[in-house]
Amino acid sequence: MSEMVSHSYPRVALIGECMIELQQHANGTLKQSFGGDTLNTAVYLSRLLGSAAQVDYVTALGDDSFSDAMCQVWTDEGIGLSRVQRLPGRLPGLYCIQTDASGERRFLYWRNEAAVRECFTTPAAEPVLAALPDYDVLYFSGITLAVLGETGRARLLSTLGDARDRGARVVFDNNYRPRLWRSVEQARQAYRAVMHEVDLALLTEEDEQALFDYSDGEQILQTYRAMGVSEVVVKRGAQSCLVSVDDRRYEVPAHTVQKVIDTTAAGDSFSAAYLARRLRGGSPKDAADAGHQLASLVIQHPGALIPRSVMPV
Known part of the structure; x- marks a missing residue:
């Protein structure tokens, strides 16, 4: 897959969930923000592509003030809201981050009644589903x-x-979270079902090993290529990433970081930068280096979204 799209102004739709985030401080106070894997990727993708692409988010929210605030943040980031459903009487999901004395983080979730669970099941979903095939790129995750x-x-x-x-490219980021599934087997079946419709797979090695017991990145590459995925990227944290496209294979080193502050959204930002570079016509090797560059900046700042002022040029 030498090119992601064949024209200069791609339309990208990212499908997923954004939640209310509460960060609990040592003194018991809470800081409220918003977070979600595909939303993080959408923000970084919008920042990197700017006016060169249309980036829309596809989700379902409630008609509450938190949902209003989310939409305002997304608008400020240049993300289109035309595929965001607002369901009366519903609410977004919520999670809390607790950090212990050694810096280890624990996540508590309240999402069983989140509006996004009806994203594709309500009458309001029909026009959204009908519009998605007209996009050039569809992006979603295991979450x-x-x-x-x-x-x-x-x-x-x-x-x-x-x-x-209709010629769209489908991009998948594996992001496996065991607590969201009834069983490992249920998750495996869901992943395998969609993989035959995926053009670009952005895979975290640790997640793939947890879900499918793969031995290493090489086995992951071989397995996904055998399933027909034409472009596969295996993200390995601070190690080099592995890339396989058509008959070519690359190993691209990560950028060295002296002090890691927060690894939140490292994988999400990598995926955004990789996809942005590919949409601009960059090679897979250059795209992987761009992914490492942005991820290395993100982990040097607290939270999922770094200030615009430190974004790479």
């Missing part, structure tokens, strides 16, 4: 698959097939 539920996943899978028939 997206989990929160959509069985009916939502089935409708997404059908839409991916329609989109690819």
Whole structure:
């Protein structure tokens, strides 16, 4: 897959969930913000591409003040809201981050009744689903698959097939979170079902090992290529990443960081920079280096979204 799209102004839709985030400080106070894997990627992708692309977010929110605030943040970041459903009486999900004395983080979630679980099951979802095949790129994650539920996943899978028939590229970030699934086998079935509709797989090695017991990155590359995924990237944290495209394979070293502050959104930002560079016509090797560059900046700042002022040029 030498090019992601064939024209200069791609339309990208990222599908997933954004939640209310509470960070608990040592004195018991809470700082409120917003977070979500595909939303983090959408923000960084919008920043990197600017006016060179249309970046839309696809989700379902409530009609509450937190949902209003989310939409305002996304608008300020240049993200389109035309595919965001607002469901009366519903609320976004919520999670709290607790940090112990040694700096280890613990996450507590309240998301079972989150509006996003009805993203593709309500009458309001029909025009959204009908519009998705007209995008040039559709992006979703393993967390997206989990929160959509069985009916939502089935409708997404059908839409991916329609989109690819019209020439769209499908991008998948594995982001496996065991607590979102009833069992490992349920997650495996869901991942395998969509993989035949994926053009670019952005895979965290640790997650793949936890889900499928793969031995290393090489086995991951071989397995996904055998399933027909034409472009595969294996992210390995501070180590080099592995890239396989068509008959070419690359190993691209990570950028050295002297002091890591917060690894939140390291993988999400890597994926955004990789995709942005590919959409601009960059090679897979250059795209991987761009991914490492942005991720190395993100982990030197607290929180998922770094200030615009420190974004790479």
